[in-house]
Amino acid sequence: MKTLDDYKPIVGEAVVGQLYRLAEHLQNRHFVHINSTAVGGGVAEILSCVVPLLNQLGLKTTWEVIMGDPAFFEVTKTFHNGLQGYKVDLAPAMLEHYREINRQNARRFSWEADVVLVHDPQPASLIEMLRQQSRRWVWRCHVDASRPNLTVWRFLREIVKQYDASIFSMSQFAQNLPHPQYLIRPSIDPLSEKNRELTEEEIQAVLHRLGVEKDKPLILQISRFDAFKDPVGVIQAFRLVRRHTACKLLLAGGEATDDPEGPEILARVQEAARGEPDIQILLLPPDAHHEINALQRAADIIVQKSTREGFGLTVTEAMWKGRAVIGGAVGGIVLQLRDYHTGFLVHSPEGCAFRIRYLLHHPEMARRMGKTAKEFVRTHFLITRHIRDFLTLMILMNNPDNRLIQL
Numbered sequence: 001m002k003t004l005d006d007y008k009p010i011v012g013e014a015v016v017g018q019l020y021r022l023a024e025h026l027q028n029r030h031f032v033h034i035n036s037t038a039v040g041g042g043v044a045e046i047l048s049c050v051v052p053l054l055n056q057l058g059l060k061t062t063w064e065v066i067m068g069d070p071a072f073f074e075v076t077k078t079f080h081n082g083l084q085g086y087k088v089d090l091a092p093a094m095l096e097h098y099r100e101i102n103r104q105n106a107r108r109f110s111w112e113a114d115v116v117l118v119h120d121p122q123p124a125s126l127i128e129m130l131r132q133q134s135r136r137w138v139w140r141c142h143v144d145a146s147r148p149n150l151t152v153w154r155f156l157r158e159i160v161k162q163y164d165a166s167i168f169s170m171s172q173f174a175q176n177l178p179h180p181q182y183l184i185r186p187s188i189d190p191l192s193e194k195n196r197e198l199t200e201e202e203i204q205a206v207l208h209r210l211g212v213e214k215d216k217p218l219i220l221q222i223s224r225f226d227a228f229k230d231p232v233g234v235i236q237a238f239r240l241v242r243r244h245t246a247c248k249l250l251l252a253g254g255e256a257t258d259d260p261e262g263p264e265i266l267a268r269v270q271e272a273a274r275g276e277p278d279i280q281i282l283l284l285p286p287d288a289h290h291e292i293n294a295l296q297r298a299a300d301i302i303v304q305k306s307t308r309e310g311f312g313l314t315v316t317e318a319m320w321k322g323r324a325v326i327g328g329a330v331g332g333i334v335l336q337l338r339d340y341h342t343g344f345l346v347h348s349p350e351g352c353a354f355r356i357r358y359l360l361h362h363p364e365m366a367r368r369m370g371k372t373a374k375e376f377v378r379t380h381f382l383i384t385r386h387i388r389d390f391l392t393l394m395i396l397m398n399n400p401d402n403r404l405i406q407l
Contacts, residue, residue, distance in 0.1 A: 002191050004056055004384075010190050011384045019384065022391040023057035029114040029394070031061045032134070036076065036122035038065045039286035040254060041224065042186060042313040043119050043142055049189040049383050050390070057387075064109060066123045072101040077261055079121040082152030083145045084228060084308040090151055099125050106130050115394060117167075124159050131162070136397055140167040142186070143310040144331040145175060165397065169311045169332050182393055185335065186311045187386035188320060188377070194289035195320055198297055206294035210282060217247040217360055220299035222292055222317075225253050225266040225283075228308040230328065232272045233349045235279065237305070240353035242278065245360050252282040252295055296321045301359050301366065305352050309333050316381045319343070319373035324366035326355045336381070342373040 004016050033051060035043050047063050054061040068076075075094045082088040106129035113134040118124055120142055127137050139160050145153075145168070153175070160166060165180045174181045188195055207214065219238060223229040231251050238249040251269060266283065273279040284291060296302060302318035304327040311332030318325045319336065327333040329345035337343035344355040359366045 001052065004053060006191055007382075007384055011378065011382060015384050015388075019057060019387055019391065022388065022395070023059060025395050026391065027058050029059060030112070031059055031394070032064060032111060032113045032116045033061070033119065034064045034066065034116065034123045034126065035119035036066050036068065036073075042311070045189075045192075045194070045313070046186060046383075046386070047119075049192060050387060053383070053387055054390070057391075062111065066102070066105040066126070068101045068105075068122070071097055073122075076120075076122045079152055079156065080143060082149035083121070083141075083143050083156075085144075085147045086149060088149055088152060090155065095155060099128075102126050103129055109133070115397065118163075121156055124156065127159065127162050136165070137163045138165045138167060138393075138397075139163045140184075141173065141310075142169065144173060144308045146170075146172045146331075148175075165393075167393070170335065173310075173331075182396070184386070184389045184393065185332065185381065186313055186316075187381050187383045188313055188316045189383045190320060190378075192289065194293050195317060196293070198293055202290075203294045203298050206291050207298055210291065210295075212250060212280065212282075212295070212298070213248075214298060215248075216278070217245075217300040218298060219247055219249045219301050219303060219356060220252070220295060221250075221303045221305065222252045222295065222314050223304065223306075225262050225269060227261070227265055228306055229253075230305045230307050231265070231269045233307075234303055234305050234352070235269070235272045235276075236349035237303075237352035237356065238279065239276075240350065241356045241360075245357055247300075247356075247360065248278045248280070250280045250282065250295065250299070252284055252292070254284045254286050254288065292317075293321075296323060299323060301326065301356055303352065303356070304328065304333065305346065305349075306330055306333060312336065315343075316377055319370075319381075320377045322367075322370040322374045324359050324369045325373065326352055326359075336376070337373075341369070342376050343369060 008016050033047055037044050051061050051063045075098045078088045102125040106126050115136040116134040117138045117140055119140045161178050167182045167184050168174050169185055221234050296318050302323045302325050304312055304315045306328040309331035315327050315333055315336050325343040327337045329347050337345050346352045
């Protein structure tokens with residue numbers, strides 16, 4: 001098991017010491033995190049790291065995962081799409097089913113806590129049944145809610161306004177709510193299997209096992225097969241690049257248990273890539289962290305051409321590996337990629353193709369950007385900073401006058 005001391009060589013003793021000092025103010029408190037999946041997606045990855053480390057700091061912290069049937073996750077995927085601006089239809093029966101599944105889950109939970117953090121819309125209405133089981137309730141929104149569909153937001157707002165506070169990843173995502181809102185950016189664990197250092201032998205072994213040949217420069221996008229990740233747009237960009245420059249494209253990703261649209265999007269991607277020998281599509285299991293690590297380290301250029309993005313932890317991961325990254329100029333990606341500095345931001349398949357060609361023809365620029373990007377992640381997007389923000393927030397919860405605070 002990792003300990004906080006293991007992070008000292010990466011972030012420094014002062015950073016770890018600050019966490020212990022902050023935690024002293026929160027001893028003998030009980031915190032509960034609730035989300036909708038134990039595997040797949042950035043929220044589960046963050047919680048799997050944060051929860052054990054918080055317990056090491058002396059904070060009793062538990063993690064609960066709600067259960068639901070396919071119809072429930074169809075509704076919550078509609079919420080997700082609506083929060084990110086898509087026009088969606090919500091029938092009254094869908095909303096009642098959403099509440100009924102949350103009522104069923106509420107009967108499973110009997111803890112008493114000081115603070116409950118509920119992640120995203122799926123478990124949000126638990127507060128309507130369990131309000132008395134915790135002194136404070138905080139709603140954490142991980143998606144790009146800057147321009148939500150009004151039908152979806154009006155329904156969710158009636159639930160969310162019952163919370164004592166909300167957390168967003170960017171100020172642009174914050175909404176008109178009657179309680180304090182805080183900004184905390186997501187993070188990665190540099191010691192996890194997905195992000196730890198690998199030997200060249202380990203990297204080559206993964207490539208061999210997955211059938212990935214490095215006979216040409218490798219362009220990589222790793223993400224769930226989700227329309228917002230725009231994998232078809234990446235294929236369009238690749239075809240433009242390959243007209244002039246030899247390269248290969250690898251689209252690798254998995255499925256989350258709370259995302260029923262994954263198989264449909266994967267089928268679209270496979271159809272778009274049909275007949276292209278230099279395009280490889282890999283469907284990875286949720287626990288393929290070692291494989292993802294190796295693929296990112298083997299890639300020449302990593303792309304995350306999202307059209308909506310709450311944050312984009314795959315960008316952070318790629319930057320930590322010292323790779324040149326090209327990302328869609330949306331959501332939290334713009335907090336990570338600075339043009340010509342830590343990466344490139346693009347708005348279209350044509351723009352993506354242009355930047356891929358530029359980096360392929362300027363490898364020294366790609367190496368310099370990758371080195372700068374890694375140090376940027378070390379300062380801003382590692383799990384130790386995330387824990388510091390969480391501890392600070394728990395202390396600030398006692399000060400109700402703060403309405404919008406950058407931690």
